[in-house]
Amino acid sequence: MSKILTVSLPPHIHAPGSVAACMWRVNLALLPAFGCALYFFGLGAAIVTVVSVLCCIFFEYAITRWMLGRTPHIADGSAALTGFLLALNLPSTLPVWTVIIGAFVAIGIGKMAFGGLGCNIFNPALVGRVFLLLSFPVQMTNWQLPGVDRLAYTDAATGATTLQLLKSGAVEASDIDLWNLTFGAIGGSLGEVSAVAILIGFIFLLVTKVITWHIPVSIFVGATLLSFLAGINPVIELLSGGLLLGAVFMATDYVTSPMTGKGMIIYGLLIGTITIIIRCWGAYPEGMSFAILIMNGFTPLINRCVKPKRFGAAGRAVSA
Amino acid sequence: MATFSKGGIHPPQNKITADKPIIPLALPRKVELLLSQHIGAPAKPVVVKGDKVVRGQIVAEGSAFISASVHTPISGKVTKIDTVRAANGMPATAIVIEADEEEHIADEDSRMNPSVVRSDTELEILTPEEIREIARYAGLVGLGGATFPASVKLTPPKDNIIDSLVINGAECEPYLTCDHALMREYGREVVCGAELMRRACGAGRVVIGIEDNKADAIDVISRICDEYPHISVKKLIAKYPQGGEKQLVKAITGREIKSGCLPSSVGVVVHNVATAYALYNAARFGLPVMERIVTVTGKNMSRPGNFLAPLGMRIGALIDYAGGLKDNSGKIILGGPMMGRAASNIDSPLVKGISGILILEDGESRRKAVEPCIRCARCVSVCPMGLEPYLISAYGSNRMAEDAEANGTADCIECGCCSYICPASRPLLDNIRLGKRLIAEKKRLQNK
Incomplete structure (x- = not known):
């Protein structure tokens, strides 16, 4: 017979998914939030995002090709996603050089130093953001007033975020306009402004089955419960700062979150509570980034301890 | 409606032949009956070269408690008992029987009118x-x-x-x-x-x-x-x-x-x-197992269908009844696409365990490039046995038999859901099966 047959092991069919499809869908889900950022912050939002995305792609390409000597896979969208997420966690007035440093830390230290895609312990975008926050606290808390001067960049008029105002005691919780919190006319990082935009992205990710409900919902539950116990308004806590953005887009990062439903719920509940602990009793007005990074560190432990229930197992599953 | 409790997938069903009737195929003039068509000890031949046999006669007898006899679907003469190539490419012993015209006609006749032996x-x-x-x-x-x-x-x-x-x-x-x-x-x-x-x-x-x-x-x-x-x-x-x-x-x-x-x-x-x-x-x-129903199908087959096929006939002949291979046929699967085995040649004979022959086109028959695991946890969520395929697969590929065993590798039913769903196209099941091998090997050495 002249025909050459392919012989391989089963299964012989494959679901129509790929790493690139997952990553680009998350990028797509970020567009509503990005649109809001453009609307409220104008030029600054555009500059920070473009610089962050391009730099992340460049650093990943450069490190993979010239330092590791491997073939770069830029088209899988993971570097672009890190850049996009980093940008949405930065203020729109951040100078270009700072964004470049953030992108380098995110990709170089947060991701490639651990071995690249799939090997990092901490969420790269958050590594970049927290590095910048600790190194350049002034620039990183320079929040542009939403919808005021859209053509301004580093020289834009600025003000405090809701959480900063609450922390300093400048306003009472009862004075806060929940409408603005929901639709975005509040100061903050690019992606933190509109709750509705993030929820649209959340629904998109759920419907396309890129993520499951476990992590975001348990973060909401954890944060709400502790807010109640601490006697603060949980609605304000959920809608302000980076909690929504973090819960939907950062904590759900595949690589750095647990592998089982139960593990995801534990991880989410703890992120929610740690965030509120930092907000209420910590030095910073916002604690989402720290909470996620802390729990990223616990993910291997959660994976080791929380095993799925085995079919036909006599008792508890044995862990290695 | 009932279902199992966890995991599972919904691959496209592609039941192209769902409403096709069962068509009995003409008896071939020559059959190759493998001695090992079942789990257990191969059957022992009870005929020798040159013997005359009739349709339904036992030609090889079950040789152990776990074994099964083999019967011939055609009358004729045993022309040889020899090594042939099985569908997986490995050599296997077969009894070859050839019928002449007269025997062939008589067989077809008795096949159409089987006599009732028990009321x-x-x-x-x-x-x-x-x-x-x-x-x-x-x-x-x-x-x-x-x-x-x-x-x-x-x-x-x-x-x-x-x-x-x-x-x-x-x-x-x-x-x-x-x-x-x-x-x-x-x-x-x-x-x-x-x-x-x-x-x-x-x-x-x-x-x-x-x-x-x-x-x-x-x-x-x-x-x-x-x-x-x-x-x-x-x-x-x-x-x-x-x-x-x-x-x-x-x-x-x-x-x-x-x-x-x-x-x-x-x-x-x-x-x-x-x-x-x-x-x-x-x-x-009183009919022994000498025929079985086989689905021969594929998206580019011109006459896919369900056929009542005599055991021992050439798989290639069976494919020809469904329209034959096309230029773009890339892979022949014996069984279904999830658990079936790819055939390395079409000249091997039909055996008892083949429920379907699926012909995939070139494009769909190749595996996609393997990407890094992004720990998306889909393999864990689809595993019907509640295992962690990403983990036991890594234990298998890293030859860590003890860890593979402790994490339930032996429970894997090899359904292939994990490999199917993996967005990074990782060969999860391949490595899990490697892990099973390693565990078996370890046990064998311990028992020595």
């Missing part, structure tokens, strides 16, 4: 021992693909009481429709065979599980079951691997078979609908 009343008074003997003599094995000798499974174990017989009509593999067509066209025979099985293993009830994508088969079987007080139909959700033995027992009885145990440990015996049908034929007409 309805005679079937009713068969004892369990007699039913098992019929199954053993007929060389009956699990025709769903597992090919475990049926007479062994019909023997009630000493330490367990069997209360339920589960008949597998789920046919959860995409593309395959042989069981579907069988239940639609020979529902009465299937149910009657199931009743014989029930009596042989002493079960009080029989449940026939059928996926809800086979509405016509459910109708037919349900109507016939009304006449049998012990037999009922359970509609199952169409979800892969609904027909997996442990999954099916869970879906139908709610009982969970413990790790490393057989269905009999929870009082259940599982047989396939095709096996029940074959048992009926053996009891009613």
Whole structure:
């Protein structure tokens, strides 16, 4: 017979998914939030995002090709996603050089130093953001007033975020306009402004089955419960700062979150509570980034301890 | 509707041949009958070169408790007993029989008019021992693909009481429709065979599980079951691997078979609908297993269908009945696309365990490039056994037999859900199977 047959092991069919499809869908889900950022912050939002995305792609390409000597896979969208997420966690007035440093830390230290895609312990975008926050606290808390001067960049008029105002005691919780919190006319990082935009992205990710409900919902539950116990308004806590953005887009990062439903719920509940602990009793007005990074560190432990229930197992599953 | 408790996938069903009737193929003039068409010891030839044999005659006898006899579907002369190439490319011993024109015509005639050897009343008074003997003599094995000798499974174990017989009509593999067509066209025979099985293993009830994508088969079987007080139909959700033995027992009885145990440990015996049908034929007409229903299908086949095919015929000839290979045919799968084995050549003979022949096109027959694991956890969520495929796969590929064993590698039913769903196209199942090998190897060395 002249025909050459392919012989391989089963299964012989494959679901129509790929790493690139997952990553680009998350990028797509970020567009509503990005649109809001453009609307409220104008030029600054555009500059920070473009610089962050391009730099992340460049650093990943450069490190993979010239330092590791491997073939770069830029088209899988993971570097672009890190850049996009980093940008949405930065203020729109951040100078270009700072964004470049953030992108380098995110990709170089947060991701490639651990071995690249799939090997990092901490969420790269958050590594970049927290590095910048600790190194350049002034620039990183320079929040542009939403919808005021859209053509301004580093020289834009600025003000405090809701959480900063609450922390300093400048306003009472009862004075806060929940409408603005929901639709975005509040100061903050690019992606933190509109709750509705993030929820649209959340629904998109759920419907396309890129993520499951476990992590975001348990973060909401954890944060709400502790807010109640601490006697603060949980609605304000959920809608302000980076909690929504973090819960939907950062904590759900595949690589750095647990592998089982139960593990995801534990991880989410703890992120929610740690965030509120930092907000209420910590030095910073916002604690989402720290909470996620802390729990990223616990993910291997959660994976080791929380095993799925085995079919036909006599008792508890044995862990290695 | 019932289903198993965890995991599972919904691959495109592609049941192209779902409403195609079962077409009996002409008997070939030459057959190659492999001695090992079942799990267990190969059969021992009882004929020699030059012997004359007649259709239905035993040519190789089961040589051990777990073994099965082989019968010839054609009359003729044994031309050789020699090594041929099996479908997996490995050498295997076969008895080659060739018929002349006269024998061929006589065979076709007797095949169309099989004589009844037992009347309805005679079937009713068969004892369990007699039913098992019929199954053993007929060389009956699990025709769903597992090919475990049926007479062994019909023997009630000493330490367990069997209360339920589960008949597998789920046919959860995409593309395959042989069981579907069988239940639609020979529902009465299937149910009657199931009743014989029930009596042989002493079960009080029989449940026939059928996926809800086979509405016509459910109708037919349900109507016939009304006449049998012990037999009922359970509609199952169409979800892969609904027909997996442990999954099916869970879906139908709610009982969970413990790790490393057989269905009999929870009082259940599982047989396939095709096996029940074959048992009926053996009891009613004295027909041994020498033919089986095979789905020959594929998106680019011109005449896909369900065929009643004699064992020992060339697989290539079977493919020709469905329109033959095309220029863009890239892979031939024996069985379904999830668990079937790729054939390395089409000149090998049909054996008892082949329920389908699937021809994939070049494009869909190649694996996608492997990407890094992004720990998306989909493999964990689809695993019907509650395992962590990403983990045990890594233990397998890193040759860590102890960790592989501790994390349940041996429980893997090799359904392939993990490899199917992985967005990074990682060969999860390949590595898990490697892990199983390593565990077996380790055990073997320890026992030395």
